[in-house]
Amino acid sequence: MNEFAVLSLLGVSALVAVFGYRKELRKSRDCCEALWEQQRRLSESEEAFRAFFEQHCVGFAITDENGRWLKVNDRLCEILGYEREELERLAWHELTPAECLREEMPHFESFLSPRSSNERCLEKQYIRKDGALVDVVVSTKILEPSTKHGVRLASTVHDVSDRKRLLNALAARASELVRHREAIITSMAVLSEFRDGETGEHIRRTKEYVLLLLERAYSDCPARFRGEWGYPREDFELIGSSAVLHDIGKVGVPDRILLKPGPLTPEEFDTIRTHPIIGSYALRKAETTLENAEFLKYAHEIVTYHHEKWDGTGYPYGLAGEAIPLSARIMAVADVYDALVTERLYKKAFPHEKAVDIIASESGSHFDPELVKVFLECAGEFRAISER
Numbered sequence: 001m002n003e004f005a006v007l008s009l010l011g012v013s014a015l016v017a018v019f020g021y022r023k024e025l026r027k028s029r030d031c032c033e034a035l036w037e038q039q040r041r042l043s044e045s046e047e048a049f050r051a052f053f054e055q056h057c058v059g060f061a062i063t064d065e066n067g068r069w070l071k072v073n074d075r076l077c078e079i080l081g082y083e084r085e086e087l088e089r090l091a092w093h094e095l096t097p098a099e100c101l102r103e104e105m106p107h108f109e110s111f112l113s114p115r116s117s118n119e120r121c122l123e124k125q126y127i128r129k130d131g132a133l134v135d136v137v138v139s140t141k142i143l144e145p146s147t148k149h150g151v152r153l154a155s156t157v158h159d160v161s162d163r164k165r166l167l168n169a170l171a172a173r174a175s176e177l178v179r180h181r182e183a184i185i186t187s188m189a190v191l192s193e194f195r196d197g198e199t200g201e202h203i204r205r206t207k208e209y210v211l212l213l214l215e216r217a218y219s220d221c222p223a224r225f226r227g228e229w230g231y232p233r234e235d236f237e238l239i240g241s242s243a244v245l246h247d248i249g250k251v252g253v254p255d256r257i258l259l260k261p262g263p264l265t266p267e268e269f270d271t272i273r274t275h276p277i278i279g280s281y282a283l284r285k286a287e288t289t290l291e292n293a294e295f296l297k298y299a300h301e302i303v304t305y306h307h308e309k310w311d312g313t314g315y316p317y318g319l320a321g322e323a324i325p326l327s328a329r330i331m332a333v334a335d336v337y338d339a340l341v342t343e344r345l346y347k348k349a350f351p352h353e354k355a356v357d358i359i360a361s362e363s364g365s366h367f368d369p370e371l372v373k374v375f376l377e378c379a380g381e382f383r384a385i386s387e388r
């Protein structure tokens, strides 16, 4: 090969090398730019996350699987009353009251097990640095994937103390109202009891029978006694309490008739039959006097209609079937059973079996047949109440 050819070859090789180098250079420059762009985006999102973490009105924390707070935001420090450096040396269980911890620890351990859901939310208390308890709602998520240092958990901590205080105040107010309601009902019942010459035991038992029938009708006869035909379960206690008022109208019946030991004349019996109307009138007066007398609704039904009969032959209005409110139909069974098995001025006590036979024989005439079925299923429990 002559020198020219060698030079030409060298020249071509040099050109190829230069072009190749420039291409590589361009590639690595593009690569650098992409990396810078990625870095820039990462810092931006880190900043956004940091701002979110720090400025949010909710407490945030990153913890390890031992519950140690690795990173907390200002709001969490504020909720717990600690400086950041102090809090980041503690674990959540060190600030959890002992009674809360006993319940929470097993849940936390199962939360970390591989099969569990990776999110949980619970309402709990923390002990602040000043010793006060703070009510919080903590939502925790296990961060995926776990780092080389182990599992990381992210939690939000909402301070719900104010909401809790408000709810407690409302609950206290509600229970105070219930106590007032009970006091009104009891005092009215005691008056009617004194007047009637019956013992407080009749009143106590009828309340228990009514509650028993309500519960059994609710659980054993779903279609008939639930939904629009029945009562909400939370009203059962009120219906039971209202039952004690059933004969309150007897305060308007003269002693010579009410306490007469022998059989009543038809006129005297007519006077006795006015007691549902008298009671109904008294309750209506109470309803108009009291601002919120919603609680007297069941008492009103029971007082007014407890002597109505399923076949329409009862009093005071001769209502029949489901036109008679359910509470009054239940009351009728309870009241008659108790009257049968106890001694009264005008009669001896019947044995339980005879009382059951009488009620069964009046199914569909005096009593709602479905309620008689319920009664027969729990007749043993009626007997237990009557013998207490």
Ligand SMILES: [Fe+2]
Binding pocket: 246, 247, 275, 306, 307
């Ligand atoms: Fe009555």
Ligand SMILES: [Fe+2]
Binding pocket: 202, 246, 247, 335
């Ligand atoms: Fe009664």
